[in-house]
Amino acid sequence: MTVPKSHPRYESLRIRDLIVEGVEKGITSLHGLTAHGRGEAFDYLLGEKTHDFAIKSIEAAASMLLTAKHPVISVNGNAAALVSKELGRLSKIIPAPLEINIFHASKKRELKIKNHLIENCAERVLLPNKKYQIKFLDSNRKYVNPNGILEADVVFVPLEDGDRTEALIKNGKKVITIDLNPLSRTSQKAKITIVDNIVRAMPLLMKTIKKFEKYDNNKLEEIIKNYNNKKVLEDALKTIKKL
Numbered sequence: 001m002t003v004p005k006s007h008p009r010y011e012s013l014r015i016r017d018l019i020v021e022g023v024e025k026g027i028t029s030l031h032g033l034t035a036h037g038r039g040e041a042f043d044y045l046l047g048e049k050t051h052d053f054a055i056k057s058i059e060a061a062a063s064m065l066l067t068a069k070h071p072v073i074s075v076n077g078n079a080a081a082l083v084s085k086e087l088g089r090l091s092k093i094i095p096a097p098l099e100i101n102i103f104h105a106s107k108k109r110e111l112k113i114k115n116h117l118i119e120n121c122a123e124r125v126l127l128p129n130k131k132y133q134i135k136f137l138d139s140n141r142k143y144v145n146p147n148g149i150l151e152a153d154v155v156f157v158p159l160e161d162g163d164r165t166e167a168l169i170k171n172g173k174k175v176i177t178i179d180l181n182p183l184s185r186t187s188q189k190a191k192i193t194i195v196d197n198i199v200r201a202m203p204l205l206m207k208t209i210k211k212f213e214k215y216d217n218n219k220l221e222e223i224i225k226n227y228n229n230k231k232v233l234e235d236a237l238k239t240i241k242k243l
């Protein structure tokens with residue numbers, strides 16, 4: 001669909017089209033459309049812009065990704081449809097591998113996501129391996145790659161579901177997420193929650209990593225120490241109530 005740039009909801013409709021395209025290409029599941037709808041609703045309530053509380057989370061996330069020993073970026077069908085180029089670039093600049101992890105099990109879709117990421121400049125894309133799994137999770141999402149999430153200390157999981165976030169944490173991983181809903185279990189459980197649209201947050205995260213890579217570890221650890229995820233979620237809720 002061609003949306004004229006003058007349309008008052010141009011950006012929102014452009015992003016919606018990316019998700020529809022993801023479904024048509026077999027990258028995103030049909031269920032991903034409803035997950036996107038929930039995100040859209042919260043974006044609307046947040047005024048569809050990046051707030052100061054999200055910038056604080058992005059700074060903490062950049063610091064944690066730069067100081068991690070084995071960071072991994074987990075990718076699902078929605079993230080691949082919306083920000084494939086950015087995921088590839090982020091993977092190179094941290095550096096950290098991308099690992100595909102989807103709720104609705106399908107080898108075919110995993111491979112389609114992998115190819116889509118590689119076409120969009122990603123280099124290291126891992127797939128889950130049924131010989132390896134994390135504990136405390138029953139769904140298909142328990143399977144992991146032995147060189148990726150299994151050994152990761154920090155897992156960046158944009159657009160996550162609560163069960164997996166909780167399981168990753170119980171497995172000793174630090175979880176960073178992007179979630180427009182400050183009330184979701186993922187937002188509440190993660191160490192760092194970026195309450196912003198993934199489409200706006202990813203370029204800002206990369207810019208911040210580029211700036212912070214000159215900092216020494218003490219400075220980055222200080223940023224992480226001073227970060228308060230609970231306060232960020234409270235500020236996001238206050239913003240929603242005020243609008």
Ligand code: ATP
Pocket residue numbers: 035036037038039040042082159160161162163178179180181183184185186187196197198199
């Ligand atoms: P939880 O299980 O964590 O309580 P949930 O059941 O809402 O959350 P899902 O439906 O699996 O989890 O995940 C979708 C989440 O992703 C939602 O919280 C939604 O707000 C968020 N989301 C969807 N699209 C975007 C987007 N473009 N940018 C940021 N967040 C998004």
